[in-house]
Amino acid sequence: MMKAHILYVEDDQSLSFVTRDNLELQGYQLTCCHDGQEALAVISGADFLFDLCILDVMLPHVDGYTLASEIRRRDPAVPIIFLTAKSLKEDRIQGLKLGADDYLTKPFSMEELQLKIEIFLRRRHVVSDPLPALTKLGTLVFDHENLLLQDARGDERRLTQKEADLLRYLLEHKNQVVRRSTILEELWGEDDYFLGRSLDVFISRLRKYVRPDNRLRIDTIHGVGFQLVCPD
Amino acid sequence: MMKAHILYVEDDQSLSFVTRDNLELQGYQLTCCHDGQEALAVISGADFLFDLCILDVMLPHVDGYTLASEIRRRDPAVPIIFLTAKSLKEDRIQGLKLGADDYLTKPFSMEELQLKIEIFLRRRHVVSDPLPALTKLGTLVFDHENLLLQDARGDERRLTQKEADLLRYLLEHKNQVVRRSTILEELWGEDDYFLGRSLDVFISRLRKYVRPDNRLRIDTIHGVGFQLVCPD
DNA sequence: CGGCGGTGTTAATGTGCTGTTAACAGTTGT
DNA sequence: ACAACTGTTAACAGCACATTAACACCGCCG
Numbered sequence: 001m002m003k004a005h006i007l008y009v010e011d012d013q014s015l016s017f018v019t020r021d022n023l024e025l026q027g028y029q030l031t032c033c034h035d036g037q038e039a040l041a042v043i044s045g046a047d048f049l050f051d052l053c054i055l056d057v058m059l060p061h062v063d064g065y066t067l068a069s070e071i072r073r074r075d076p077a078v079p080i081i082f083l084t085a086k087s088l089k090e091d092r093i094q095g096l097k098l099g100a101d102d103y104l105t106k107p108f109s110m111e112e113l114q115l116k117i118e119i120f121l122r123r124r125h126v127v128s129d130p131l132p133a134l135t136k137l138g139t140l141v142f143d144h145e146n147l148l149l150q151d152a153r154g155d156e157r158r159l160t161q162k163e164a165d166l167l168r169y170l171l172e173h174k175n176q177v178v179r180r181s182t183i184l185e186e187l188w189g190e191d192d193y194f195l196g197r198s199l200d201v202f203i204s205r206l207r208k209y210v211r212p213d214n215r216l217r218i219d220t221i222h223g224v225g226f227q228l229v230c231p232d
Numbered sequence: 233m234m235k236a237h238i239l240y241v242e243d244d245q246s247l248s249f250v251t252r253d254n255l256e257l258q259g260y261q262l263t264c265c266h267d268g269q270e271a272l273a274v275i276s277g278a279d280f281l282f283d284l285c286i287l288d289v290m291l292p293h294v295d296g297y298t299l300a301s302e303i304r305r306r307d308p309a310v311p312i313i314f315l316t317a318k319s320l321k322e323d324r325i326q327g328l329k330l331g332a333d334d335y336l337t338k339p340f341s342m343e344e345l346q347l348k349i350e351i352f353l354r355r356r357h358v359v360s361d362p363l364p365a366l367t368k369l370g371t372l373v374f375d376h377e378n379l380l381l382q383d384a385r386g387d388e389r390r391l392t393q394k395e396a397d398l399l400r401y402l403l404e405h406k407n408q409v410v411r412r413s414t415i416l417e418e419l420w421g422e423d424d425y426f427l428g429r430s431l432d433v434f435i436s437r438l439r440k441y442v443r444p445d446n447r448l449r450i451d452t453i454h455g456v457g458f459q460l461v462c463p464d
Numbered sequence: 465c466g467g468c469g470g471t472g473t474t475a476a477t478g479t480g481c482t483g484t485t486a487a488c489a490g491t492t493g494t
Numbered sequence: 495a496c497a498a499c500t501g502t503t504a505a506c507a508g509c510a511c512a513t514t515a516a517c518a519c520c521g522c523c524g
Contacts, residue, residue, distance in 0.1 A: 089341055089344065092344060093341065093343055093344050093347065096344065096347040096348070096351070097347065101351050102334065102351075109321055109325065111325055112321065112324060112325050112328065115325065115328040115329065116328070119328070119333050119334075123309075123355055145408075145409065146408060146409045146459075147409060147453060147456065158453075160454070160455070160510085160511065160512085161455055161456055162511085162512075194513070194514065195512095195513085196470095197471090197513080197514075197515090198512065198513055198514085200470095200471060200472070200473085201472090201473080201474090201512080201513080201514095202512090203471095203472085204471095204472060204473055204474090205473095207472090220470090220471065220472090222470070222471080222520085222521065222522075223469090223470070223521095223522085392499080392500060392501080393500090394500080394501070395500095426502065426503065427502085428481095428482095429482090429502080429503070429504090430501070430502055430503080432481090432482060432483065432484085433483090433484080433485095433501085433502080433503095434501090435482090435483085436482095436483055436484055436485090439483090452481095452482070452483090452510095454481070454482080454509085454510050454511065455480090455481070455510085455511075455512095
C-alpha cells in the first residue's frame, strides 16, 4: 500500500519537529505547516488528497476549526485529528461537531497519537464508498458522483452528466491518447460525423473548465483523438 | 435504510438505562448486556454483525479488554468505543492497543457519545444518518414518525406518508445528488414515466413546504435527479 | 503555398425534461 | 352516499441541454 500522506499543522516549532521526526520514522509521509493559511494553500495546491489531517486548534491567522471546515469542503471524508491544550468537554464537543474525528489533549504521548492515526488509516480503504469518490485533477477536485468540479479557490462548478462522464473517461486514461471513435463508442454508443462534432463541443467546454489549473491541458492529436495531460 | 445495530455492555444499571434511552431515541437499535459473558453469548448467538460496540472497561467476570479481543476475533473491523472511569494515559494506550477505536471517560456527556458513534458509523456507511424521530432541517423541524413539519414560528404542517418518505430520503442524502431512478426504485419500487411525473409533483410540493427557510433549496440536476441543499 | 479535411468556438435550434396547477381516481372514515 | 384525503394522470408552460449550424483557423498533403 502507498505511504499514507499526512497533513500536520502546528505552530509550535519545537513540538512540530519532534512529532514530525517520530511520524516519519513510522513510515508516514508528512507535510507540515505552521499556520492555517499555509495549510489551505498546501491543500489547494496539492495534486493528491491527504489521507489524514492533524490540526492544532490554536493557530495564527486561521484557527483550527475554520481550517477543518475548509478542508472538509474539499474532501468530506478525510479523517481529522485535533490537538488542543484545553480539555474542556464543550471544546471537544464543538470540535467533533465541526468535523473532527478525534481529539488529543496536549501534552500527548507520541504512542497515543500513532495509535490514533493507525485507527483511522486502517479504515481508509475498507470504505465501501457511498461517500463521493473524489479525484484530484491537478489542483482541481472532481466529484463524478455529484457532478461537481472544484477549483483551488474552492469555487464549485456543476457539470452535466455527459460532461462528467467525458471528464472521467479522460481522467481514467490521463496522459494517454484516446481515439475519437473510442470515446464516441464508449460514451455515445455510436460514431458518426455529427456526434463527433458534439464531442468537439464538449472538449471545448472541458478545456474551459480545467483552465484554472494551467498545468492541465487537453491536447488534440490530429486525426486521432485527444489526450488529457496532467502532472503526476 | 438499515438501522445501525449497536452492542452496549455496561454493568451499572442506572447509567445503562439512561444511555439506552438516549441512543434509541437517536434511532439506533441497541442490544444491552450487563457483563462480559452475556455479551459474548449475544455475539456468538447473533445471526448478524454489530455495527459498533460500546464497552465499559470494568465488567464483572470478563473485563472489557478481553471482551474486545473476543469481539475482534469474530469481526476484525467493527469499531469499539471504551467507556472508562480512569483517564490515565497508560490505560488509554493499553486500550487502543487492544483494539479500541476510541475512549470516553466517565462521566461522559450523551452528546459526545453520540458524536463519536456518528463518526465511526459514518465511515462504515451503515447509516448515512441515523433517523431520529425529530430532525432539524435548517430552522424547520421534521418529525417523520408523526408526519409533521414545523417551521420557525411553530406552525405545523401535516405531511402525507409519501411526502414524509421523500423528504426523509432527501434528508438522508442531503447535499448529495440523488438520481430520479434511485428515488423511484427506493420509494415507489419501480421506475416508469408516470411515476417519474408523480415524483416531480411531490418535489414541487416539498419545495413549497421548505420555502419558510430560504436557505433550503431542492435543486434540479437536469436529466439526473435532485439535490436537497441545506446548511451544515 | 494552396487546398481540404479536421478542429475550435460560439451561437442557434429543437427536443425532451421539468414545474406547476388542476382534474381525476382510489381509499378511508362518517 | 358523502366528504376528506391521497396519489396519479393530464395539460401546458418553460427551460436546459445535446446537437446542429456556422464560421474561423490550423495542420497536413500535394
